[in-house]
Amino acid sequence: MIIQENVPLARLTTLGVGGQAQYLVEAVSAPEVKEAVAFAHKRQLKLFVLGGGSNVVISDSGWPGVVLKVAIAETDQSTQDGKRIYEVGAGASWDKFVELAVANNCAGVECMSGIPGSVGGTPVQNVGAYGQEVSQTIESVQALDLRDGEIRELCHAACGFGYRTSIFNTTEYGRYVVLKVRYALTPGGEAHIDYADLKKYFAGWRKTPTLAEVRDAVLKTRASKGMLIIPGDDDCRSAGSFFKNPILSEEEHLELMNRAREKNLDVPSFPAGNRRKVSAAWLVEHSGFSKGYNNGRVGISGKHALAIVNRGGATAGDVLKLKDEIQRRVQDIWNVKLIPEPVFVGFDAV
Numbered sequence: 001m002i003i004q005e006n007v008p009l010a011r012l013t014t015l016g017v018g019g020q021a022q023y024l025v026e027a028v029s030a031p032e033v034k035e036a037v038a039f040a041h042k043r044q045l046k047l048f049v050l051g052g053g054s055n056v057v058i059s060d061s062g063w064p065g066v067v068l069k070v071a072i073a074e075t076d077q078s079t080q081d082g083k084r085i086y087e088v089g090a091g092a093s094w095d096k097f098v099e100l101a102v103a104n105n106c107a108g109v110e111c112m113s114g115i116p117g118s119v120g121g122t123p124v125q126n127v128g129a130y131g132q133e134v135s136q137t138i139e140s141v142q143a144l145d146l147r148d149g150e151i152r153e154l155c156h157a158a159c160g161f162g163y164r165t166s167i168f169n170t171t172e173y174g175r176y177v178v179l180k181v182r183y184a185l186t187p188g189g190e191a192h193i194d195y196a197d198l199k200k201y202f203a204g205w206r207k208t209p210t211l212a213e214v215r216d217a218v219l220k221t222r223a224s225k226g227m228l229i230i231p232g233d234d235d236c237r238s239a240g241s242f243f244k245n246p247i248l249s250e251e252e253h254l255e256l257m258n259r260a261r262e263k264n265l266d267v268p269s270f271p272a273g274n275r276r277k278v279s280a281a282w283l284v285e286h287s288g289f290s291k292g293y294n295n296g297r298v299g300i301s302g303k304h305a306l307a308i309v310n311r312g313g314a315t316a317g318d319v320l321k322l323k324d325e326i327q328r329r330v331q332d333i334w335n336v337k338l339i340p341e342p343v344f345v346g347f348d349a350v
Contacts, residue, residue, distance in 0.1 A: 001035050001039075002026065003025050005023055005024075006022065007024040008020050009058045009063065013053035013058060014052075014238065014240070015056070015308075015310055016314070017057065017315055017319060018058025018060065018345070018346070019058065019059060019060050019062025020063075021063045021065075022062070022063065022065055023040075023065070025067070025069065026069045027068060027070055028071045028073070030072070033179065037144065037146060037149070037177070039066065040066040040068075045064075046063070046065030047066050048346075049067075049068050050068065050069050051117055052116055052117030052121060055117060055125060056239065056342055056344075057239060057319055057343070059316050060315050060316045060317055062346055063345060063346050070177065071091035072180065075087070075089065082186075084101075084187050085182060085184055086100075087182045088119045088182075088183065089120075089179070090120025090178045092119045093119075094117050094122060095116070098115075099215070104187075106185035107186045107190060109132065109134070110132075110215050111191075112127065112128065112129045112130070114218060114223075115240075120181070121178075122134045122181065123135075124178065125166070126161045126164055127164075130192075130197060135156070135159070135161035137184055138161075138182065140153050141168075142178075142181075143168075143176035145175065151179065152176075154167075163244070169343070190208060191214035193209065198217060198221075201221065225303045225304040226301040226302065226303030227303075227304060227307065235304075236309075237311075238301060239341075240341070241280075241306040241307065242306055242323065242340060242342065243284070243326075243341060244340075244341050245277050245280045246338065246339070248269075248336070249275055250275070253269065260334075263286075267279070281304065281306045284300070284305045284306060287329040287330045287333050289305065289326055290305070298321075298322050299322075320347075
């Protein structure tokens with residue numbers, strides 16, 4: 001286990017902001033993860049687990065403790081009850097795993113192509129895109145329990161998955177370090193194309209698209225929205241979608257629709273059980289923050305209204321200032337509270 005001191009964290013994130021880590025440890029095995037945790041506990045240092053750095057905002061003061069980067073990258077395959085089982089290390093690239101699954105003609109994750117970051121972050125946020133969520137295919141999560149130092153296998157139900165949530169980022173936040181994730185995919189299964197963007201892309205096709213064709217469509221669509229990491233593209237210097245789509249009660253949704261009608265507007269919304277999911281991007285754009293909005297060193301992507309981008313030399317403070325401004329404006333105009341999607345690291349409160 002190699003321990004580095006005073007390591008700049010901005011370069012380890014897609015947003016490119018943040019100060020230094022007092023210590024950075026990259027662990028390539030479960031024993032090394034345990035060793036890193038023991039190092040932090042022995043010195044009474046705070047511990048933060050960093051994945052691919054794609055969904056975090058790190059404070060300008062950095063992290064006064066140990067940043068643990070889990071780099072377990074092995075992928076094992078097996079077959080069980082007609083499913084292809086993939087046991088994937090938390091440090092593996094998520095998109096590389098999706099690419100492998102599609103190449104093996106295994107359905108279940110193809111719509112989540114191009115999402116940056118590592119496998120270990122996917123159960124934490126219940127990552128999803130274009131009509132799929134990882135909770136639909138996760139069988140179990142292997143994690144180190146920081147309460148007693150034991151490695152546990154948490155079944156699907158124990159993970160408590162919800163919309164962009166799990167026990168790992170809610171009720172048991174800070175308790176577990178994800179080591180491996182076990183996915184059950186469907187060999188020869190049909191691609192999932194229920195999402196509006198994909199229906200539009202494949203409109204007029206006389207055959208069912210293959211998994212590879214759906215992956216290609218998703219990658220092209222994400223690129224058009226600035227949600228694909230492309231070196232040299234300033235619109236990609238972001239933490240991805242910065243706000244979750246609000247899920248409103250019937251009463252809240254009715255109030256929002258009435259406010260929109262007063263402005264001769266129609267709010268895009270979708271069923272979410274007995275509630276309605278509303279487009280956060282629409283709320284942002286109709287609150288004065290159009291695509292391409294510029295506010296000095298930070299702004300809004302020219303391709304997607306939900307991506308706060310680092311225009312160059314931005315600080316975490318700049319990002320939070322714009323975040324707060326967007327939230328206030330949406331609240332004032334639409335009476336809807338936008339909830340940020342990234343994890344905020346090293347801040348007293350956000």
